[in-house]
Amino acid sequence: MENDLISKKELLELTGISYGQLYRWKRKLLIPEEWFVRKSTFTGQETFFPRDKILARIDKIKNMKDDASLDELADILSPNPSDIEVEKDKLVKEKVVSEVSMDIFAQVLGIPEVFDFQKTLxxxxxxxxxxxxxxxxxEGKIILKTLAESFLAFEGKxxxxxxxxxxxxxxxLLIEGQRQVSLDPGAKLVSRISIASVVEELKTKLSNGGFSDGKQ
Amino acid sequence: MKDDKKPNLKIIGDNSASGGRYDDAKIIGNGVIKGDLECVTFKSIGDSRLEGNLKAGTVKITGSIHVEGKTTADDIRVTGDLNIDGDFQAGHCHLRGGITTKSGIKADDLSLMGYVTVKKNCEAESFKADGQIKIDGLLTADDIEIKTYGASRISEIGGDRIVIRKGSGSSLGKVIKLLFVPSSWGNAMVTVNSIEGDDIHLSNTRAKVVRGNNVVIENGCDIDLVEYKDNLRVNRSASVREKKKI
Structure with missing residues (x-):
């Protein structure tokens, strides 16, 4: 675990950002609170970050901040749904999702005219x-049912x-992020997906695809 | 929804009302509002209590108020005592007197004079405070300016520009002291665990660690460790145990 962490000092040196920027991004929620890991060192308390995640995130912010305001960035990066609305056909046509998944969705939850972000997710x-x-x-249907029933309870987390x-x-199952789970030896964890990172991926995809302003 | 004409609420004297959505809500005297209150303008003169959440455009309070839930406002001005049990979120915030929150504060700009107690983090774009400040969490803002008039204690400070100085002996300072700061005047110090910023200018500060690009340590400071990148200037009468250029 030790190797996966980067100290704040090392991070600033490596990325060339300033304390001011780091705290500003923290305030705008561009960097999630959970990534600030406090540890005691010989100089007292110091803050560490999960190395890969924070480096990728800062890279992303640096690349995107010329095109988008910090508030827009915060919207893309936050785990909360944005207020995008997409027509059903467009999702399939733009290859955001496959026809098969759309059919499954229709069977379980019915098909709405427009997909809000929640349903798109x-x-x-x-x-x-x-x-x-x-x-x-x-099995896709089981997943969809679980999401529809319980995902909202995790609001913001x-x-x-x-x-x-x-x-x-x-x-x-849906569990709070990054918690450890142990299964009995006969069971197999087929897949574990961090929804926050999928939300980020989807938002980037949607905003690049011109979905937000209704262009074809 | 905005166009709907909502009713006004007025409490005069010693009275209570239920919450709800109003256009103007006004309390003069000793009012109690039971339930959430949502309004465009909220004005209270006297001593009032809100047993729920407050959501308003502009808030003006003269006297004292206790909000038992969350408070959200675009613009809030308080002269007197503000007591909030839940989260406090505001755009412009102009507070004169005493403010106590059992949770955190989030604001665009925060101007405080008097005594402040915050149990969690205090976040703003600009933070200017004159008085006695107690923050149990992190204080973060682009621009932080503190003039301490008593023993202040902040767990951590982080931002772009950070200035801490002792409150001046001007007539304004004396008024503040007289009105708001009770006993601990003699000990005008800010005690902080760590201060991190780009430009840091400190006096009358006791800190374990100070990290920054340009750091100036003036008199009345007692710092265990300073880590700086570009410049460090230490006043002769200040005490800095260890300096490290990184």
Missing amino acids: YVYLVDKILSSGEASAE QCDLLFVRKLGVSFC
Whole structure:
């Protein structure tokens, strides 16, 4: 675990950002609170970050901050849904999700005229897990039901989607992000997806695809 | 929704009302509002209590108020005592007197004079405070300016420009002292665990660690460790145990 962390000092040196920027980004929630890990060192308390995540994030902020304001960036990077609305056909046409996933969505939750971000996220998650070949269409429905019923309860918190199979029986769980889970030896954790990172991926995809301003 | 004409609420004397959505809400005297209050303008003169959340455009309070829930406002001006149990979120914030929150503060700009107690983090773009300040969490803002008039204690400070100095002996300072700061006047020090910023200018500060690009340590400071990148200037009468250029 020690090697996966980077101290604040080292981070600033490595990325060339200033304390002012780091705290500003923290205030704008561009860097999640959970990434600030406090540890005691010989000089007292110091702050550390998960190395890969923070470096990737700062790289992303530095690249994007010329094109978008900090508030827009915060919207893209936050785990909370944005207020994007997309038409059903467009999601398939722009290859955000496959036709198969859309059908599954229709069977479980019905098909709305426009997809708000929440629904887009559900169908995108199912599409992701289906196209990885880790789950069947039938299992996709279970995942979709779980999401529809429980995802909102995690409002604002990081959360992970776990998909588990044992002796041919499959089920899925939603847990608070980065928590450790132990399964009995007979069960197999097929897939674990961090929803926050998928949200980020989807938002980037949607904002690049011109979905937010309704262009074709 | 904005166009809907909402009713006004007025409490005069010793009275209570239920919460709800109003256009103007006004309390003169000793008012209690039971439930959440949402309004465009909220004005209170006297001593009032809100048993719920407050959400308002502009808030003006003269006297004292206790909000038992969250407070959200675009513009808030208080002369007197502000007591909030939940989170406090505001745009412009102009507070004169005493403010106590059991949670955190989030504001665009925060101008305080008097005594301040914050149990969690205090975040703003600009933070200017004159008085006695107690923050149990992190104080972060682009621009932080503190004039201490008593023993202040802040767990951590982080930002761009950070200035801490002792409150001046001007007539204004004397008024503040007389009105707001009770006993601990003799000990005008800010005690902080760590201060991190780009430009730091400190006097009358006791800190374990100070980290920054340009650091100036003036008199009345007692610092265990200073880590700086570009410049460090230490006044002869200040005590800095260890200096490190990185």
